[in-house]
Amino acid sequence: xxxxxxxxxxxxxxxxxxxxxxxxxxxxxxxxxxxxxxxxxxxxxxxxxxxxxxxxxxxxxxxxxxxxxxxxxxxxxxxxxxxxxxxxxxxxxxxxxxxxxxxxxxxxxxxxxxxxxxxxxxxxxxxxxxxxxxxxxxxxxxxxxxxxxxxxxxxxxxxxxxxxxxxxxxxxxxxxxxxxxxxxxxxxxxxxxxxxxxxxxxxxxxxxxxxxxxxxxxxxxxxxxxxxxxxxxxxxxxxxxxxxxxxxxxxxxxxxxxxxxxxxxxxxxxxxxxxxxxxxxxxxxxxxx
Amino acid sequence: xxxxxxxxxxxxxxxxxxxxxxxxxxxxxxxxxxxxxxxxxxxxxxxxxxxxxxxxxxxxxxxxxxxxxxxxxxxxxxxxxxxxxxxxxxxxxxxxxxxxxxxxxxxxxxxxxxxxxxxxxxxxxxxxxxxxxxxxxxxxxxxxxxxxxxxxxxxxxxxxxxxxxxxxxxxxxxxxxxxxxxxxxxxxxxxxxxxxxxxxxxxxxxxxxxxxxxxxxxxxxxxxxxxxxxxxxxxxxxxxxxxxxxxxxxxxxxxxxxxxxxxxxxxxxxxxxxxxxxx
Numbered sequence: 001x002x003x004x005x006x007x008x009x010x011x012x013x014x015x016x017x018x019x020x021x022x023x024x025x026x027x028x029x030x031x032x033x034x035x036x037x038x039x040x041x042x043x044x045x046x047x048x049x050x051x052x053x054x055x056x057x058x059x060x061x062x063x064x065x066x067x068x069x070x071x072x073x074x075x076x077x078x079x080x081x082x083x084x085x086x087x088x089x090x091x092x093x094x095x096x097x098x099x100x101x102x103x104x105x106x107x108x109x110x111x112x113x114x115x116x117x118x119x120x121x122x123x124x125x126x127x128x129x130x131x132x133x134x135x136x137x138x139x140x141x142x143x144x145x146x147x148x149x150x151x152x153x154x155x156x157x158x159x160x161x162x163x164x165x166x167x168x169x170x171x172x173x174x175x176x177x178x179x180x181x182x183x184x185x186x187x188x189x190x191x192x193x194x195x196x197x198x199x200x201x202x203x204x205x206x207x208x209x210x211x212x213x214x215x216x217x218x219x220x221x222x223x224x225x226x227x228x229x230x231x232x233x234x235x236x237x238x239x240x241x242x243x244x245x246x247x248x249x250x251x252x253x254x255x256x257x258x259x260x261x262x263x264x265x266x267x268x269x270x271x272x273x274x275x276x277x278x279x280x281x282x283x284x285x286x287x288x289x
Numbered sequence: 290x291x292x293x294x295x296x297x298x299x300x301x302x303x304x305x306x307x308x309x310x311x312x313x314x315x316x317x318x319x320x321x322x323x324x325x326x327x328x329x330x331x332x333x334x335x336x337x338x339x340x341x342x343x344x345x346x347x348x349x350x351x352x353x354x355x356x357x358x359x360x361x362x363x364x365x366x367x368x369x370x371x372x373x374x375x376x377x378x379x380x381x382x383x384x385x386x387x388x389x390x391x392x393x394x395x396x397x398x399x400x401x402x403x404x405x406x407x408x409x410x411x412x413x414x415x416x417x418x419x420x421x422x423x424x425x426x427x428x429x430x431x432x433x434x435x436x437x438x439x440x441x442x443x444x445x446x447x448x449x450x451x452x453x454x455x456x457x458x459x460x461x462x463x464x465x466x467x468x469x470x471x472x473x474x475x476x477x478x479x480x481x482x483x484x485x486x487x488x489x490x491x492x493x494x495x496x497x498x499x500x501x502x503x504x505x506x507x508x509x510x511x512x513x514x515x516x517x518x519x520x521x522x523x524x525x526x527x528x529x530x531x532x533x534x535x536x537x538x539x540x541x542x543x544x545x546x547x548x549x550x551x552x553x554x555x556x557x558x559x560x561x562x563x564x565x566x567x568x
Contacts, residue, residue: 007464014466015381021373025440026394028433035412036405091308099305108309110556115316117548119494121521122541125528126319129326129538155315162312188298216402218497219521223529243404247497250411265408269401276400 036269040262052263058229058240060249060257067264069229073146073239074215076232077225080150081157081214086207088154089161093206096162097169098191116159124223127152132224139236144226146239152220157210164209168202169195205282212275216268218243242268320545327542330535336543340507344523345533349540351509355424355517358510359499360492362428363435368485370432371439372474375481378440379447380469399437406430407501415502422504422516430502431495435488442487446480446562447473479562483555490551494544496521520544 044052047065055066092112096105127148136143172195180190196203226238227248240248246261246268253261338348374391382388410430420426450473458468474481496519504516505526518526520540527537 011464011466015377018373018377018381021370022377022391024370025374025391025398025436028436029394029397031413032401032405032409032433035409035417039408039412088308088311091305092312095305095309099302100309108313110552111313111316113552113556114320114549115312117490117494117552118319119496119521119544119548121494121496121525122323122544123319125524125537125541126323128528129534130322155319158312158315186294186298188301189294192301212400216400216404218402218404219525223525243402243497246404246408247500250408250501262408262412265405269405272400272402272405273397276396280396 033269036262036265039259040264040266043256043259043263044266053267056231058245060253060260063256065260065263067242067267069231070240070242070245070264071267072231073225073229074241074243076146076235076239077149077153077221077241078211078214080147080235081153082207082211084151084154085157085161085210085214089158089206089210090165090203092158093162093165093169093203094191094196097166098187098195112159112162115155116163120156120217120219121223123152123156124220127220127224135236141236142226142238144224144238145236146225146232147235149221149225149239149241150235152224153214153217156217156220157213160213161206161210164206165199165203168199168206171202172198201282201285205279208275208279208282212272212279215275216243216272218247222247242271323538323541323545326535327538327540330539331542335536335539339509340523343532344507344527344536349520349523349536349543351507352518352520352523352540353543355503355510356493356519356521358424358513358517359427359431359503359519360489362424362513363431363492364485364488366428366432367435367439367488371436371484372443372481374436374440375443375447376469376474379444380465380473395437395440398433403434403495403498404501406434406498410498410502421514422502422506423514424503424510424517425513427499427503427517428513430498431492434495434498435491438487438491439484442484443477443481446477446484449480450476479558483558483562486551486555486558490548490555493519493547493551494521496525500525 043065047055052065052067053071054068055064056068057064057066058069092108096108100108131148131151132143134143135141135145135148139147176194176198177190180194181187185193221241222244225241225244227240227244228238229240229245232239242264246264249257250261335348336353337350339350340352341347378388378391407430410426414420414426414429415422420429454472454476455468458472459465463471499519500522503519503522505518505522506516507518507523508515510517520543524537524540524544527533527540
């Protein structure tokens, strides 16, 4: 074997090795799907998805695995988070992209990064020691509520919404803005009649990503929603979410109950896949236009 | 008419300022509230003493070690895989079906909620592979979670290395791999390190996935097969079970300070990196 051949073989081996390494992500995804489904499948098969996903009673002691209370709980906290987080986040993104000077932007962006980096358990703790007592004093009740969960989630999804929307607004072609200003529109008219519509897909993607983050969040929600798997009559009442129920019950669940928690995991995974596919689709649209 | 549009603009801009101020306000409220209550309890004893009576008294020493141990172990697994994948994606393939699948898988990993990672780690690593509740189970789970960040930042860093570097090396007779190992990677190193540092932040802050895979034993982890309780999980236990509020505040303060330091270092590195490439 000549030196050249030896070098070639070595290069080929390295290439193969790197391909193997790059496939780890794919293997990981396959294993995650495989094992969550393997554990959750028996309960899903035994009771059927319709009965499980529309059942109104979640009571593992009596083998009632109706997930509607959890679905309603997750939907409520996510909607509250979006109602508060989207206007704030998009507003802040417009501010950063269009109004803030470079100096102010340089001060705000690290702050938003810090907001993104704070662990979810710290958000939960903050909600527990400040927001829950505050709600208990002002609106009464326990304070542990879907509203409390939604408010904390709103803060947690702000960084995602802000950074993705800001990128989308900045990615709009300069000519759009110049043409609008040249036609006599002022800066604000240009922002809301030209720039925001042009960045629509990107902003929608930001909202959808924020939604995914809100649905998937666990620790903060466990600590402040009260983990009561009943269909809530109002937002001020305690409730339970899909994630919170898994987190709250996994440690003592066994047998079919444990399987049911994995079924909740399947539902959650399915929701996240749909949400992320929508976000990817919107990103694709943004690139095309 | 003109005056009205002017007023509208003024009002709109005020509102936009307000959204930014509220966002910053949230951050300041959280950080100051927790540090104000927590920092007075942070002292040398708190950092180096063992907890007593389930954490009601004493310090948090084993949980700090558990956090560091987990972070280090997960990075030892995720870093070579992440950089290797990034090299493959940027240097060895053209965009095609193969890269699309790998990228799609990375996107999925980035979006999967941590509790699902936890369920997976519990079913696959803890139970099926019989690794038990251990640092190892937690580290493998965390490594999967960190992979997207490390791959993405490493890819960006490698892509931003000018092509002239590669051409120069190849023209001197270096093989492709030698070029990558001796030229491309060193030039991309600050960017790659930024990704790893961001991974450190994520690993230290993670709770749910770690809870389902590491367990939560409140003792000093020695072997990689030991169960442990990192700071985040300890904070959860202290707060949720009402064991000790002052210690919970102090633990939360330490977590915030860690994340703050990590973010600052990452920001500095990124600023220097883009400067270096521009020069």
